Amino acid sequence: MTIEKQQILEALRNVEDPDLKKDLVTLNMVRDIEINGSEVSFTVVLTTPACPMKAMIKKACENAIVHYVDKEAIVKVNMSSDVTSGKTGDKPVLKGVRNIIAVASGKGGVGKSTVAANLAVGLSLQGAKVGLVDADIYGPSMTMMFDVVHERPKVHNVEGRSLMGPVESYGVKILSIGFFADSSQAIPWRGPMASKALKQMFFDAHWGELDYMVVDLPPGTGDIHLTLVQAVPVTAAVIVTTPQLIALADAEKGINMFRMPVINVPVLGIVEKMAYFTTVELPDKKYFIFGKDGGKNLAEKLGVPLLGQIPIMQSIREAGDVGRPAVLQESTAIATAFSDMAKAVAQQLAIINAQAGDKKQVEVM
Numbered sequence: 001m002t003i004e005k006q007q008i009l010e011a012l013r014n015v016e017d018p019d020l021k022k023d024l025v026t027l028n029m030v031r032d033i034e035i036n037g038s039e040v041s042f043t044v045v046l047t048t049p050a051c052p053m054k055a056m057i058k059k060a061c062e063n064a065i066v067h068y069v070d071k072e073a074i075v076k077v078n079m080s081s082d083v084t085s086g087k088t089g090d091k092p093v094l095k096g097v098r099n100i101i102a103v104a105s106g107k108g109g110v111g112k113s114t115v116a117a118n119l120a121v122g123l124s125l126q127g128a129k130v131g132l133v134d135a136d137i138y139g140p141s142m143t144m145m146f147d148v149v150h151e152r153p154k155v156h157n158v159e160g161r162s163l164m165g166p167v168e169s170y171g172v173k174i175l176s177i178g179f180f181a182d183s184s185q186a187i188p189w190r191g192p193m194a195s196k197a198l199k200q201m202f203f204d205a206h207w208g209e210l211d212y213m214v215v216d217l218p219p220g221t222g223d224i225h226l227t228l229v230q231a232v233p234v235t236a237a238v239i240v241t242t243p244q245l246i247a248l249a250d251a252e253k254g255i256n257m258f259r260m261p262v263i264n265v266p267v268l269g270i271v272e273k274m275a276y277f278t279t280v281e282l283p284d285k286k287y288f289i290f291g292k293d294g295g296k297n298l299a300e301k302l303g304v305p306l307l308g309q310i311p312i313m314q315s316i317r318e319a320g321d322v323g324r325p326a327v328l329q330e331s332t333a334i335a336t337a338f339s340d341m342a343k344a345v346a347q348q349l350a351i352i353n354a355q356a357g358d359k360k361q362v363e364v365m
Contacts, residue, residue, distance in 0.1 A: 003035050003070055008042065011068035015060045018053050019347055020354050024061070032078075040065055041076040047353070048211075049081040049127035050346035083128060083211040084353040086235030094202060097131070097210045099235040099349060102228060102265070104258075106250025108139075108219035111273035111310070112240040114320060115341070116216035117145045118327040119238070122342025124171035125327065128211040131166060133201050134176030135228065136218045137194040138187055143178035146170060147323025153179055156206040163206040170328065173210070175201045195227040202232055212346075220250075221257045229263050236266045236352055238307065238345060242274045243294030251295075255302055268348040269305035270295045271341060277312045283333055286311070305348055308341030310334070 012030050013023045024030050024044060033042040044061060046054065062075045085098040094100065103116040113136065120132040134142040143149045146169040153175065154165040166173035177197055181187055187194075207213070215234075218224050228234060237258045241251035251270065258265040272295025276286040289312065299306040310316075313334050319326035327338035 003038070003040060003073065005033050005035065007069045008033050008035070008040060008065065011064045012042075012061060014064050014068065015057065017047075017057070019351050020047070024057075031080075038070060038072050039074045039076070040069075041078065043078040043080050046079065046081045047084045047350035048346040049083070050123055050343045051081070051350075052340075052343040052347055054079055081127065084350055086233065086349075086353055094207070094213070094232050096208055097213050099211065099353070100213045100215060100232055101268070101345065101349065102215045102217055102225075102234050102237040102258075103240065104217045104225065104237055104254050105219050105240045106221070106252070106254040107247055110219075110240050110242045110247055110251075112219065113141045113145065113216050114316065114326075115238070115240045115271050115273060115310070116214055117142060117320075118325045118338040119342050119345060120172045120212075120214040121170050121325045122327045122339050123212050123214075123346060125339065126342065126346070128346070129209055130171065131173040131207050131210045131213040132175075133198075133213060133215045134174070134178060135198055135201070135215050135224055137177050137197060137224060138218060140176045140178035140181075142174055142176045142216065144323055145320055145325065146172070146174055148174065149178075149323075151179070153205075158206050161204075163204055164201075165206050170325065173207060175205055177201075195223055198224060198227055199231050212349075221254060225257065226263075229265060234265045236268045236349055238268050238271060239304075240271045240273055241295050241298065243272060243288070243291035245291070245294070247290075248294050248298050251298060252302065255304070266352050267302075267304050268345055268352065269307040270299045271307045272296060272309045274312045275309035278333075280313070280315070280332075305344065307344040307348070308337060310337050310341070 009025050013025045015024050029045050031043045058077045061077045065073050065075045083098050105112040120130050124130040134140045148167050148169050151167045156163050156165045166175045239254050241247045255267050276288050278286050296306050316326045326334050329335040
């Protein structure tokens with residue numbers, strides 16, 4: 001039996017991307033089909049390297065060829081990725097940057113920066129090109145979390161301009177106001193000064209090509225948040241909360257801020273930090289210190305996905321103290337929790353990008 005390319009395509013029309021709800025051929029995900037007798041090979045280009053359905057899609061492709069084309073076919077499926085981009089009209093989000101993800105919280109102390117750091121590294125571990133902007137101007141922490149306190153950005157000459165070169169750590173490019181200020185001193189800046197510093201980290205830096213830029217915002221809903229959405233079209237936001245009622249009330253305000261018509265930034269979902277306390281010795285024994293399922297219930301109430309429930313564990317604190325994000329730990333429950341969270345974020349972002357229309361630039365208020 002001679003296998004034809006059209007047969008391969010018709011067979012793969014029966015394989016649907018579970019997130020985008022369309023078949024792989026319609027989505028133009030099937031590339032480089034090669035046929036050599038009964039040997040068939042092709043590439044499936046996913047919308048993110050962090051796709052949690054990768055193995056399932058690959059197996060479905062193999063089954064489709066055997067079932068619809070030739071039972072004796074030898075199928076080789078190469079899995080690749082081309083991260084989709086959030087756009088404003090025909091303009092990219094930021095030169096070289098495909099997606100900007102804002103990590104926000106309604107109140108401080110809920111673990112927002114820990115989530116941002118582990119999200120960035122988690123996406124990088126999946127093969128994505130990732131940058132991280134520490135936009136918490138008054139309380140920068142990423143230099144400590146990535147063990148780069150003593151590093152300084154280098155200067156690059158790009159097209160006649162002197163631009164900051166982000167510091168790289170664990171596969172993530174980082175810029176933080178912490179590189180330019182003594183860690184023991186407060187930064188008593190008024191709003192305009194802080195906003196100017198934030199813009200410089202975006203536009204006076206040589207970021208290169210990035211699939212994802214994670215932005216760690218200050219807690220609350222203030223100047224920096226508005227400056228961010230005015231300066232660059234943010235692709236989407238992630239909201240971090242703890243389960244207790246006071247944190248949930250502030251988290252809801254944060255979500256409603258991004259949903260305001262003048263801002264109109266999609267909310268990818270909620271990460272519930274400090275969801276419960278557990279120990280390495282008794283991982284199945286959970287103590288719900290701050291309440292149970294508060295983030296999950298808020299996600300259901302507001303109609304957004306729950307991206308992860310991260311427990312309180314000593315290893316998270318230790319990881320932050322030594323400057324090595326917990327997602328890098330080998331074969332631990334907390335590393336798995338952060339890795340799954342990163343995959344969920346990438347998954348929801350791909351869905352939003354597939355559904356998104358043009359975004360409007362935010363007007364100055």
